[in-house]
Amino acid sequence: MAGKVRIAIIGAGAVADYHHVPGIMLDPRAELVAICDPNEKLLAERQAKWGPVKATTKYEEIAADPEIDAVIICTPNFTHLPITLACAAGNKHVMCEKPLGLNFDESAQMFRAARDRNLRHMTAFTYRFAPSMRYLRHLVYSGGLGTPRHFRSQRFLDWPETSWGWRQYKKLAGAGDLFDMTIHRIDYAQDLMGQMLAICGAVATYAPRDKNPDGTPCAPSEVDDWSALICQFDRGGVGVLEGSTLMKGYHYEGFGHDWAEVNGSEGTAVYQLKEPNTILVGKQGQSLQKIEVPDEFLAPAGSPRDPKVGVPSTVFRYDLVWEFVSAIVEGRDCIPGFDHGASAQAVADSVLESFDKKSWINVPQDLG
Ligand SMILES: NC(=O)c1ccc[n+]([C@@H]2O[C@H](COP(=O)([O-])OP(=O)(O)OC[C@H]3O[C@@H](n4cnc5c(N)ncnc54)[C@H](O)[C@@H]3O)[C@@H](O)[C@H]2O)c1
Structure with missing residues (x-):
């Protein structure tokens, strides 16, 4: 892939702020380009903290945006399936928070949607x-x-x-x-x-x-x-x-x-x-x-x-983004993938x- 991996965060709540945005900021191969959340007040706060990136309340706009390569879905569990299906249809690589779906059937659908389009897919199994x-x-x-x-x-x-x-x-x-x-x-x-x-x-x-x-x-x-x-x-x-x-x-x-x-x-x-x-x-x-x-x-x-910097029980969480971006750049499967999430x-x-x-x-x- 030429240039940086352009990532959008969908769901700008707690875990996005705690794990994923610090992970993107640390990775020189990645760039946060857009954020999405129905909560407009939170979007404004996040833009002030994370930088002046594109912001929208509709994930469909992220899914359709040709200037976005990959998404990290950090929304409540019941939204993981529809957001993943939309983003996969828009050819985005997807990291999704756990639990992948509300049940095995949803998780398996998410796996097939990404696999069948040859997209990278990752379940955010932090530990x-x-x-x-x-x-x-x-x-x-x-x-x-x-x-x-x-x-x-x-x-x-x-x-x-x-x-x-x-x-x-x-x-x-x-x-x-x-x-x-x-x-x-x-x-x-x-x-x-x-x-x-x-x-x-x-x-x-x-x-x-x-x-x-x-x-x-x-x-x-x-x-x-x-x-x-x-x-x-x-x-x-x-x-x-x-x-x-x-x-x-x-x-x-x-x-x-x-x-x-x-x-x-x-x-x-x-x-x-x-x-x-x-x-x-x-x-x-x-x-x-x-x-x-x-x-x-x-x-x-x-x-x-630098593993000596920060609170040890927190900072390894930033390595999820490293794995996601490495898999995109190297054209290989992420570990853990949606198959592991579904299992x-x-x-x-x-x-x-x-x-x-x-x-x-x-x-x-x-x-x-
Ligand atoms: N991997 C981990 O260790 C870990 C830790 C915490 C949470 N999680 C997972 O992350 C997900 C989010 O958890 P959280 O604690 O950040 O929740 P949260 O409630 O703090 O944040 C969720 C955000 O998603 C937004 N949202 C709701 N519907 C949306 C939609 N349709 N499009 C875009 N944004 C939408 C909400 O407005 C909210 O800001 C959950 O699936 C949870 O299980 C994982």
């Missing part, structure tokens, strides 16, 4: 980019832990019990903690251990969330605030995953407790979000020890990001089905 997760993956695939047997993740957040806004309504979000948080852990579990063939899942809701943070009333939550599953992977391992937003005492400066480990025949390794530049490792007969993640895993190869969605859907039927579910795999 794959944490240095200790990248190193844990290396240990698994280089045989450093022997044969992987067990996977375990815990995502515990100590959040207020007030309204989650659009996130607490099924039509807008699909599900709660399961689609917001556990879906990331499903993704990295599959990345480390292989596809989940069968799962048994459960969800629960404790917080009514019938008040806004300012105390005014609102319609109560319809979605889960705790989710869990046990699973069998296609490479022979087994896993147990649990997440909740109601874990009192697990605040840790807002980052919560995010723990993932693989227990292999030769050793164990543990990722933790609150210390993403270190990893815990141990062999048989030892106790887990903290070691520094080697330098080559602190940031992607070639990235100008995680198939598992998350199966958790709801399993709980509903009170039985194990064979996870659907066919993306069409």
